[in-house]
Amino acid sequence: MSARVRRDAAWTALALVLVAGLRIGLDPSPASPWRHLLLIPVLVAGLRLGSAGGVVTGFGAALLEALCVLPALERLGASGVADGLLTLGLPIGAGALSGGLATRAARARGRHTLAVAIQRVLADAPTLDAALLRLRDCLARHVPGAIALAARDGERLVLAGAASVAARSLAARVLATGEPAWAPHVGGEQGPRRALVVPLVVRGEPIGVLALEREGELGREEQAALAALGAHAGLALENARLASLQRRAAEELARKVDEATARLREMDRMKSDFVAIASHELRTPLTALAGFSELLATRRFPPEEIRRLADIMRGETVRLARIVSDILDLSRLERGLEPVLRRVPVAVETVAAAALEVFRRGAPTHRFELRCPEPLPAADADPDALERILANLVSNAVKYSPAGSCVGVACRAIDGGRSVEVTVEDEGGGIPSEALDRIFEPYYRAPGASRVAYGTGIGLAVVKSLVVAHGGTIRAENVPARGTRMAFTLPAVP
Amino acid sequence: MYALEHPHRAHVASLGEGTPVALLVTLVTAWVAAQALGALGWLPRRAVDIVGLAVAHGALLGIAVAWTTRTARAQAWFPAALLVAAGALAALGLPGLLGYALLPLWLVWLARDGRVGWLRPAPAASILSGALLGAVLGAHMLVGATLTLGHRISVPEVAALLPWLAYDVGANVPAGEGFFRGALFARAHRRWSLGAATAISTSLYVARYLLDPLLPSTLELMAGAAFYLSLLGIANCWFFARTGSAWPGLAASLLFFAAYRLLAPA
Numbered sequence: 106m107s108a109r110v111r112r113d114a115a116w117t118a119l120a121l122v123l124v125a126g127l128r129i130g131l132d133p134s135p136a137s138p139w140r141h142l143l144l145i146p147v148l149v150a151g152l153r154l155g156s157a158g159g160v161v162t163g164f165g166a167a168l169l170e171a172l173c174v175l176p177a178l179e180r181l182g183a184s185g186v187a188d189g190l191l192t193l194g195l196p197i198g199a200g201a202l203s204g205g206l207a208t209r210a211a212r213a214r215g216r217h218t219l220a221v222a223i224q225r226v227l228a229d230a231p232t233l234d235a236a237l238l239r240l241r242d243c244l245a246r247h248v249p250g251a252i253a254l255a256a257r258d259g260e261r262l263v264l265a266g267a268a269s270v271a272a273r274s275l276a277a278r279v280l281a282t283g284e285p286a287w288a289p290h291v292g293g294e295q296g297p298r299r300a301l302v303v304p305l306v307v308r309g310e311p312i313g314v315l316a317l318e319r320e321g322e323l324g325r326e327e328q329a330a331l332a333a334l335g336a337h338a339g340l341a342l343e344n345a346r347l348a349s350l351q352r353r354a355a356e357e358l359a360r361k362v363d364e365a366t367a368r369l370r371e372m373d374r375m376k377s378d379f380v381a382i383a384s385h386e387l388r389t390p391l392t393a394l395a396g397f398s399e400l401l402a403t404r405r406f407p408p409e410e411i412r413r414l415a416d417i418m419r420g421e422t423v424r425l426a427r428i429v430s431d432i433l434d435l436s437r438l439e440r441g442l443e444p445v446l447r448r449v450p451v452a453v454e455t456v457a458a459a460a461l462e463v464f465r466r467g468a469p470t471h472r473f474e475l476r477c478p479e480p481l482p483a484a485d486a487d488p489d490a491l492e493r494i495l496a497n498l499v500s501n502a503v504k505y506s507p508a509g510s511c512v513g514v515a516c517r518a519i520d521g522g523r524s525v526e527v528t529v530e531d532e533g534g535g536i537p538s539e540a541l542d543r544i545f546e547p548y549y550r551a552p553g554a555s556r557v558a559y560g561t562g563i564g565l566a567v568v569k570s571l572v573v574a575h576g577g578t579i580r581a582e583n584v585p586a587r588g589t590r591m592a593f594t595l596p597a598v599p
Numbered sequence: 600m601y602a603l604e605h606p607h608r609a610h611v612a613s614l615g616e617g618t619p620v621a622l623l624v625t626l627v628t629a630w631v632a633a634q635a636l637g638a639l640g641w642l643p644r645r646a647v648d649i650v651g652l653a654v655a656h657g658a659l660l661g662i663a664v665a666w667t668t669r670t671a672r673a674q675a676w677f678p679a680a681l682l683v684a685a686g687a688l689a690a691l692g693l694p695g696l697l698g699y700a701l702l703p704l705w706l707v708w709l710a711r712d713g714r715v716g717w718l719r720p721a722p723a724a725s726i727l728s729g730a731l732l733g734a735v736l737g738a739h740m741l742v743g744a745t746l747t748l749g750h751r752i753s754v755p756e757v758a759a760l761l762p763w764l765a766y767d768v769g770a771n772v773p774a775g776e777g778f779f780r781g782a783l784f785a786r787a788h789r790r791w792s793l794g795a796a797t798a799i800s801t802s803l804y805v806a807r808y809l810l811d812p813l814l815p816s817t818l819e820l821m822a823g824a825a826f827y828l829s830l831l832g833i834a835n836c837w838f839f840a841r842t843g844s845a846w847p848g849l850a851a852s853l854l855f856f857a858a859y860r861l862l863a864p865a
Contacts, residue, residue: 164830168739172746179747253600267603276603288609290789291601295716295843297789300602316602321840322793 113153117162120146125169135177135192143170147196151203155211159204166196216330219247220337227345231352233258236345237265237313240338248331249319255280256305256313256342267316275302276314283311285332291318299323303332305339312339375548375562383561386428390421420467427496434567435547443574446490450483450598453491453525457514460495470508473499476515482597484525490571491595497564498529498591504560506533506588519594524577528592535583544581545569568593614786619665619675623658626679630654649686651812653679656770659778659807660702666782668715678774681705685769689762696761699769706773717781721844729847730854732834737858740827748819750862763860772852776835776845779804784836793840801832831855 128139143166151159178189230236253266275286288300304311454477461473502512510532540551547566572579579593637647657679665675681701688698710718744750787796835848
């Protein structure tokens with residue numbers, strides 16, 4: 106009992122006694138109009154203290170009035186009974202009526218306040234867990250008793266005020282059926298401990314439960330109010346959950362935009378680098394071509410020297426053509442177009458041997474090994490594309506491994522002969538682990554790569570596009586104590 | 600939280616669960632035998648009355664003890680035995696009235712460590728409120744009876760008043776509050792609402808007094824008794840529901856019945 110109720114009850118008792126004294130002092134006859142004065146404290150008590158206070162005060166007033174009514178009743182006999190009972194019953198009825206109305210109004214006001222409070226606390230809940238905790242705290246402030254909540258979050262059950270939901274518990278039953286469960290007594294020594302579990306409903310489906318346990322009364326009206334509150338809270342929780350999802354989606358979107366922006370900035374930087382590098386890469390063979398053609402045009406050379414210069418010029422032309430081809434392929438790639446392939450059965454070991462022979466002649470600083478130990482199935486591939494793939498990979502191996510080291514190419518059948526795997530290994534310093542996932546991106550160059558050798562950063566992107574266009578895969582890995590291994594697969598001829 | 604964390608099983612006992620049937624059969628048999636022996640003149644009237652008192656109050660308290668205590672079921676036989684002893688001692692004269700202290704003392708002893716739920720301690724304010732209510736109801740009854748029925752308020756001689764007070768303290772009030780509040784109301788309240796439990800408890804409480812051969816049987820007095828006992832029963836149920844203890848009800852009933860003993864017929 107709160108201090109306010111105790112104070113009001115004391116004032117009511119005092120007022121009742123004073124008014125009764127006044128009424129008896131003024132005119133003790135049962136028909137005195139002053140008898141109606143007793144209704145004043147009764148009505149005030151009903152309005153201040155609710156139905157219980159109104160009824161108790163009404164009874165008190167009736168008992169006091171009885172001191173005036175009963176003697177008359179005794180004198181008049183049966184003829185005065187109805188009037189006497191009406192006189193005694195009036196304050197009780199007035200107290201019950203005014204108290205009942207006040208109690209109903211207070212309950213309606215409490216429900217409205219609670220609904221507003223629920224909306225307010227759930228407005229910016231970041232997660233369902235937080236929303237449930239806030240909802241429980243809010244309910245605990247407005248509804249007497251122990252409160253617990255459970256709500257489904259996908260396969261997970263979020264809880265507030267309880268550690269678990271046991272099988273065959275009241276809550277489990279409500280979650281399964283969507284119908285409220287009521288138990289008049291669930292244990293405890295002192296008095297009854299009532300339990301009510303109502304579903305939190307969204308679109309007719311139970312998404313969770315609200316459980317209330319109380320040592321004391323939990324009447325039908327309050328049970329109905331709690332069931333309605335369950336529907337309201339379910340909707341509010343669902344709104345909070347959707348708002349939370351929306352917030353998380355917005356945050357995710359912002360993060361992705363930030364990432365994309367950073368990526369675009371990096372791409373822009375890499376493209377700038379590429380323009381500078383490509384200009385340099387293009388200028389080198391062009392300079393050689395211009396210089397040697399100038400020499401040939403302005404001087405006379407013996408036939409052997411002319412052949413040597415012509416070989417150099419042809420080599421630079423091939424290099425120039427490869428750079429231009431890579432740029433064109435990359436251009437197609439960036440436009441979303443796949444490389445054009447003319448697929449025929451290709452003997453991979455033959456193409457690999459030819460590619461290595463070119464490098465053996467052009468790069469005598471390295472040793473080259475070809476290992477194809479078993480008869481291989483023919484690959485279903487474009488021979489020119491395969492040659493470009495191998496040339497790019499072997500060229501990289503040569504560029505990023507020290508002079509005198511070995512560049513090995515190995516071929517083997519995999520997947521029961523349905524594919525051919527080709528690996529290119531070098532004895533270089535390997536690729537930094539953080540760059541392994543990115544080296545097939547256009548314009549990307551591993552940290553420190555530019556210090557070792559020139560490169561446009563588009564070769565491996567073109568290689569990957571060619572392999573993927575064949576339906577194969579490519580991967581790069583570091584081999585401990587060796588160097589880098591690039592492995593790609595091509596489908597075999599069925 | 601039980602509703603979530605525990606598989607649900609019904610905690611509510613049926614209204615008759617745990618009733619000491621053997622005790623009741625024995626008491627009824629003893630009462631019938633005493634009545635028969637009394638009718639045949641083989642047993643003095645005083646002894647028949649003592650058996651009647653012990654059977655009525657012993658049955659109520661025996662059921663209350665069996666329903667509400669966590670002790671051996673044999674304890675349910677003690678109230679009847681103690682009341683027989685109290686009645687026999689009271690027959691010896693005024694000092695023998697101390698025998699009526701046996702039952703309250705035994706109840707207090709039994710209630711140690713909270714083994715009798717309805718005798719758990721209650722706040723002093725609640726006990727005082729109960730006493731105030733009993734006094735107000737008793738006073739109103741006295742004034743009402745004086746104004747209407749012409750009864751008068753008298754202070755009887757100690758020798759006449761003390762046996763009644765001893766009977767109220769040692770049998771009437773503990774049996775009434777123990778059974779109708781501590782056992783019946785508590786059990787009904789676990790099953791039904793406060794209003795329903797109060798109605799059941801109070802109606803049986805009033806019926807018990809209307810059937811009491813020690814009370815006057817005129818219509819006016821019975822109507823008055825029903826009115827005041829109803830108010831007393833309702834108030835005591837409310838006190839019990841609030842505190843879980845019968846002490847406020849015991850205080851209210853003791854003062855009400857003490858006031859009742861001051862009422863002398865016209």
